[in-house]
Amino acid sequence: MKHLPAFVTAVVALLCWFLPGISAELPDASDVRVMVDVPYKDGDDLSAYEKERCKLDLYLPAGRGGFATLVWFHGGGLKAGDKQGEKSIARSLARAGVAVVSANYRFSPHATFPAYVEDAAAAFAWVHSHMAEHGGDPARLFIGGHSAGGYLALLVGLDARYLRACGLELSAIAGVVPVSGQTMTHYTVREEKGIGQFTIVADEAAPVHHSRKDTPPMLVLYADHDMPARAEENAYFVALMQGAGNTRVAGRLIRDRDHGSIARQIAVEDDPARLAIISFMASEVGEHQRL
Numbered sequence: 001m002k003h004l005p006a007f008v009t010a011v012v013a014l015l016c017w018f019l020p021g022i023s024a025e026l027p028d029a030s031d032v033r034v035m036v037d038v039p040y041k042d043g044d045d046l047s048a049y050e051k052e053r054c055k056l057d058l059y060l061p062a063g064r065g066g067f068a069t070l071v072w073f074h075g076g077g078l079k080a081g082d083k084q085g086e087k088s089i090a091r092s093l094a095r096a097g098v099a100v101v102s103a104n105y106r107f108s109p110h111a112t113f114p115a116y117v118e119d120a121a122a123a124f125a126w127v128h129s130h131m132a133e134h135g136g137d138p139a140r141l142f143i144g145g146h147s148a149g150g151y152l153a154l155l156v157g158l159d160a161r162y163l164r165a166c167g168l169e170l171s172a173i174a175g176v177v178p179v180s181g182q183t184m185t186h187y188t189v190r191e192e193k194g195i196g197q198f199t200i201v202a203d204e205a206a207p208v209h210h211s212r213k214d215t216p217p218m219l220v221l222y223a224d225h226d227m228p229a230r231a232e233e234n235a236y237f238v239a240l241m242q243g244a245g246n247t248r249v250a251g252r253l254i255r256d257r258d259h260g261s262i263a264r265q266i267a268v269e270d271d272p273a274r275l276a277i278i279s280f281m282a283s284e285v286g287e288h289q290r291l
Helices: 006-018 048-053 083-095 115-134 148-158 160-164 187-192 230-243 261-267 272-284
Strands: 032-039 055-061 067-073 099-103 136-146 175-179 218-225 249-258
Touching: 032 083, 055 083, 055 115, 067 083, 067 115, 067 148, 067 272, 083 099, 083 261, 083 272, 099 115, 115 136, 115 148, 115 160, 136 148, 136 272, 148 160, 148 175, 175 261, 175 272, 218 230, 218 261, 218 272, 230 249, 249 261, 249 272, 261 272
Parallel strands: 067 099, 067 136, 136 175, 175 218, 218 249
Antiparallel strands: 032 055, 055 099
């Protein structure tokens, strides 16, 4: 499909848009294979809202097999955002040999905790079941995201109940890559409970609540000019983990970045966060060069 005329590509894209449940593999200028709007949940009991939101896009390295995959969740405070906003990051990492699966999830207040965490776990489980069909190695699956997406990745990677509900254990995760994620109970979850944004809570909805020695490997990234208290929350989370004897969790402060630019710049080839992610994934799958 690489050399199809532009109008053919447009027609395929329109069919995907107007026919729910239909996905297609589209050509990409950088030789990245792209599949859009693939449902990761099925069943007669799904709500219309779940059918609308619970879809993912795949960005696959062309001409390769057995690659590692990063399941990625966008930010937006658990209230907004879309997987389409992650295209630059996904294509850039796919060109480096890392498949990226960018997933949508339900939003508050239409869905409340833990619905969006359950969606994130379901998306990861779908990738675990289907990535081999698309050339990926199901033993090399990572989970990550920015801001609210980082929060979701942390909870799925720490609270085993979410993946167990999908028939998986935490051992299915090769590594977790939260970027400026909230590590206390997310402020939107607090809002759902009638608690103020800056009233700190660390209940079961908080990644810090699950600090312990035995977790999947984690690379925790945050910005030096992050949103209020976000850098401190991430540093505290890493300190708690290391204090518990966890040698598989590392944190890194990314200089000259704010809450938004730390994610946007991952698409840039020499960006320090991007290089850290690629290096982390390579080391965890036992490869020290190209993934």
